[in-house]
Amino acid sequence: MIAIETKNLTKSFGSHRAVDRINLSIEQGEIYGFLGNNGAGKTTTIKMMTGLISPSEGSIKILGEELEKSKQVILKRVGCIVETPGFFGNLTGHENLQVYLRHSGTSKRKIIEETMELTGLDPKDMMLVRRYSLGMKQRLGIARALLNQPEILLLDEPTNGLDPSGIRGMRKLLRQLAKEQHMTLFLSSHILTEVEQLADRVGIIHHGNLIDEISMEGLRNQGSGYLEIQVDQPAEALRLLETEMGIFDFTVKADNCIEIFNAVDQVARINQMLVEHQVDVYQLNQKKQSLERHFIELTGGGTQL
Numbered sequence: 294m295i296a297i298e299t300k301n302l303t304k305s306f307g308s309h310r311a312v313d314r315i316n317l318s319i320e321q322g323e324i325y326g327f328l329g330n331n332g333a334g335k336t337t338t339i340k341m342m343t344g345l346i347s348p349s350e351g352s353i354k355i356l357g358e359e360l361e362k363s364k365q366v367i368l369k370r371v372g373c374i375v376e377t378p379g380f381f382g383n384l385t386g387h388e389n390l391q392v393y394l395r396h397s398g399t400s401k402r403k404i405i406e407e408t409m410e411l412t413g414l415d416p417k418d419m420m421l422v423r424r425y426s427l428g429m430k431q432r433l434g435i436a437r438a439l440l441n442q443p444e445i446l447l448l449d450e451p452t453n454g455l456d457p458s459g460i461r462g463m464r465k466l467l468r469q470l471a472k473e474q475h476m477t478l479f480l481s482s483h484i485l486t487e488v489e490q491l492a493d494r495v496g497i498i499h500h501g502n503l504i505d506e507i508s509m510e511g512l513r514n515q516g517s518g519y520l521e522i523q524v525d526q527p528a529e530a531l532r533l534l535e536t537e538m539g540i541f542d543f544t545v546k547a548d549n550c551i552e553i554f555n556a557v558d559q560v561a562r563i564n565q566m567l568v569e570h571q572v573d574v575y576q577l578n579q580k581k582q583s584l585e586r587h588f589i590e591l592t593g594g595g596t597q598l
Contacts, residue, residue: 326492378434382423427454
């Protein structure tokens with residue numbers, strides 16, 4: 294079953310077209326990553342899917358139903374976080390979720406404890422939300438999105454504010470929701486490595502246009518990949534790659550690592566050349582195509598999403 298379908302979805306603000314004729318088809322139970330630079334149209338698209346703003350043109354179907362025709366009924370089957378979740382700062386997390394339940398007409402109080410525990414929050418914690426860290430607010434936002442036991446989750450930056458441990462926990466939770474509850478996840482994120490580990494498929498939006506869709510399996514099998522080397526003198530290694538071998542397509546990473554592109558067939562020569570020039574090579578590995586590299590190649594820019 295198709296969980297989310299858009300046809301020629303368009304949103305204009307005055308003369309500026311923020312989203313331009315986007316066509317999406319997302320299967321039930323799929324984890325779909327939606328990527329783009331700041332201002333590309335990610336949040337605008339999610340706002341249209343959640344009924345917060347109306348499209349200028351085109352249509353959205355959620356679980357087979359036209360959103361504009363049955364908005365109130367359909368959105369009861371959808372949970373969402375759009376931008377930074379808002380809460381009552383003078384209430385606890387548990388109390389905030391109680392307020393939400395009252396307004397949504399649901400009386401399943403036990404679900405509060407279940408969703409808070411599921412997202413790593415203590416239902417008995419009396420800390421007021423105004424003292425929550427950004428990561429705790431993000432967890433509470435996801436707990437709130439899960440209260441109505443939705444079939445679809447629309448998440449704008451779900452790992453925002455989480456530390457590495459929290460990101461791993463969130464990844465585990467989202468995978469669990471997709472696998473065990475066959476929930477459809479549509480998420481935007483600026484952490485490309487996280488999307489790479491989590492998503493089944495990604496779409497890349499650039500200046501309002503959907504410029505690519507690819508499965509993660511397809512991406513990993515695409516092309517010959519790249520080389521990753523770790524050396525003791527990265528600056529000298531870069532100079533030698535340019536002057537001795539004419540290699541200019543590389544990216545400098547942390548921990549003295551360098552990613553070298555379009556040179557997989559020169560791995561032995563690169564290693565020999567560096568050693569001959571007294572550059573110690575600690576590691577040299579051939580890697581599959583990365584989502585980050587694929588994104589940069591398509592958008593021609595950095596990864597400020």
